[in-house]
Amino acid sequence: MYDLMRKLPIGIQTFEDIRRNNYLYVDKTELVWRIISTGKPYFLSRPRRFGKSLLLSTFEAYFQGRKDLFEGLAIEKLETKWEQHPVLHLDLNARKYETAADLTAMLNQYLEKWEAVYGDEKRDRSPEERFSYVIEQAFLRTGHQVVVLVDEYDKPLLQAINNLELLEEYRQMLKAFYGVLKSTDRYLRFVFLTGVTKFSQVSVFSDLNQLNDISLDYSYATLCGITHEELTSTFDPEIETFGRKNHLLPEEVVTAMKRNYDGYHFHQDGEGVFNPFSVLNAFSKLELGSYWFQTGTPTFLVELLQKSEYDLRTLLNGIEAPVSSFAEYRVDANNPIPLIYQSGYLTIKDYDRRFNNYLLDFPNDEVRYGFINFLIPFYTPMKNNDQGFYIGKFIDELEKGDYDAFLTRMEAFFADIPYELNDQTERHYQVIFYLIFKLMGQFTEAEVRSSRGRADAVVKTPKYIYVFEFKLNGTAEEALKQIEDKGYLISYKADHREIVKVGVEFSAESRNLSRWLVEMNN
Template sequence: MEYNALMRKLPIGIQTFEKLRKENYLYVDKTEFVWKMAFASNPYFLSRPRRFGKSLLLSTFEAYFEGKKELFEGLAIEKMETEWKKYPVLHLDLNAEKYDSPERLGDILSNQLTQWELKYGKGVDENTLSTRFSGIIRRACEQAGCGVVVLVDEYDKPLLQALGNDALLEDYRKTLKAFYGVLKSADRYLRFVFLTGVTKFSQVSVFSDLNQLNDISMKPQYATVCGITRQELIDTFTPELQQLAEANRLMWEETLAKMEAMYDGYHFCEFSEGVFNPFSVLNVFDGRKFSNYWFQTGTPTFLVEMLRKSEYDLRTLLNGIEAPASMFSEYRVEANNPIPLIYQSGYLTIKGYNERFQNYLLEFPNDEVRYGFMSFLVPFYTGVNNDDQGFYIGRFVEELESGDCDAFLTRLQAFFADFPYELNAKTERHYQVVFYLVFKLMGQFTQAEVKSAKGRADAIVKTPKYIYVFEFKLNGTAEEALQQIEDKGYLIPYQADGREVIKLGVEFSAEERNISRWLNVM
């Protein structure tokens, strides 16, 4: 029987494999990974951004190790598995709780242990969280006559929520160190262990005590274990892609290109195939409208505060960062480096690799994250709120497209005039960052570039009729800016273009903390 797209069920918010399969939701088949990892029997750790399919993956392992063969009918694993043996599964999910006090973590862990103790019993001398956990694993193994499977979803959620509160973070770190340490001492009773999370905290001794833990976060053979490849997108969702194309009056190839620009581009190791964000993919098919679905589910306020506190030069972040893996694959609280968390949270991804020096290039994965992140930054650096910035950016583009550069610069003056008082003493770099943000955001709607190398003007904007060449001078004159455009040959690349080229020399006054005057020459 064929189902049309209206009858097909998108698994938005469905994180339970059994429910997904029994209620006939669409499923991107990842069961070959499940069988291969289970066969190897290693204890695994996987870091991936939020809403990237980690919970569903663990739920798939749970169903597999519980021997629920009927749920895997028609999937890749059906041809690989022959025994379908049942194991005791201890599935700990730390994702959906609020961790705001020292007692909170202990209460949540204790509650989960109590549920397991009702099934496997409790020793009279097991009073601490770790001794209770150890006793449960041992008894479960002895009662079942086989090894125990331990699955931990979002192992780091308590630590992430405690960032910024050093005392609470240290308390949680000690609690989790002892609790997860059981997984090493109980090794003889274990069949399989899998921990997932967003970050790899270097201080939590899951990764020092548990030296047998296989971190697969950046290993090429697991690069697509979460997320959706281009082929998987086409194989699983062709009817939804066709409906999306119709709703947006696009051709098939245009729709795929738009999907790739908006939601593809995540790479978790060098030279790996890129994957789409599954949350955004499902939601764009449901809403039939291109929007920033994943970005809107969790705004990066804490990360932006870290950027400001560390005085990180945003232009470096927006333009791409070269870094060794050691810089971004583990997070150290005391390092005052926001890049690991920004990468692990999914706002940056691997876009290049220098084999000679073993450096990675980190950039925004796609347009959803690029423009979502930059729009989110604007209020922190200008005082212009999100509603107003949409008005500003749209009018900026319209004015340049119509050739009205005076109106553009007058509006840019108003943009700077909205800076709150506490920002008015900012450095030259702060204002350069704001210019950078403005032109980068205009890039959504027109060809706008800001200087990323020597020998180029501060900003170039290309519209259907005009090419604008901007040079800004802090405490210099508009005349000097225009002269620099001439002397440095900034116009040479555009002389044969056919569009009208407009030179703009702009003075920026440190005293007035705003654009003071400008000159334009056609």
């Protein structure tokens, strides 16, 4: 058996720590060198826990001239100079920003540290004046241009996303602070900012218009994340060990990893990548799990969805969008899709070159079912600890052919919706049906459609194929007739399984299933 003692860098974000303490490292230094050698001011947007902090730490080690840390890596054969530069590394990720004073305190913390080295003559001035002075003095005192690295530049903005007054305070403060990077350009050797979101109204992307946004660049699509080749070559021992524990062949382990953690694309033609945090955790714990999704709940995204009244059925089935509609987030645009994409819950799945439209969809099963599970309590009376019970029972009844029990359970489920939720729009109840059937897809083959020309829902079990049609203020007879008249069964005629047509009446008055009819097609 392979040695289980290889150290996986779960939560380790410092390049020196990884290299000094013999943690496993996926070598990205060829791309690091290319970035360093071909430009100066960069911005990169990636989801949380995708390796942005480690990337900045790698830049820091390089510009500190730490050649010893790069032995055996690709950059060792590319770099010949190894010059030292003063590095100002600002990490905004480590604090909760509830007031403007919290942001000021964080900036002061870093400014005081830098001023202790390069001079504090401007310590009584504004943060942006102090920042500008530190950069100038660092250059003058060392004779080398300065490197500025900013990790999670947008953390304060994201935390105030639903508080417009506080968001504006943060925006003004950061506009002035980051604007220094333009006025001090002659003193700077390299600037790299990372974040989850590209806020279109923040001056990093208006005043600082020379910033090179590489978030959707083909050349850097694999800068963060693990490629298929990197997974199979770097983690070969872990794949073997995982397979032995879970009774899987190595190729079956890779397939399972791909289904659960792969699928992120940051360019329409770029290679896909696996979520590094989930991959490392799965290999460490020797089982599949929702590791990335569980590290942060997208509450603010759900609030944005509800506030914008966005049709979730469109989102959950994949949406088409021009790049202009998801590359930047505008607070006043009433469009949650850019934030959902940039946060990692959607990714690029296809590209229509004729119309320049992208297809955005969930990258993998971890995100798809994690997101749907998270949505359920916001739209239904279902509590988090009830999800497995409900969905498991729903599926069990259909697998046994007990469609009456399935529909009765769904009827009881809608009856449990509290009075204050009971005065919702038709769309709200359509979304609930949609979420339930989508969630069933985690355990059995289930399709749910929002487009015309298809049945409302199809569920396939080992013995049965169920074709559902729901009628709001229509009759169950009309629903069954539509299944026949529209040819919804044609594609299933050659299947060996028994086809079950289910026509359901849904009453707008009672907000519940009121009657159903079932016909069997042998």
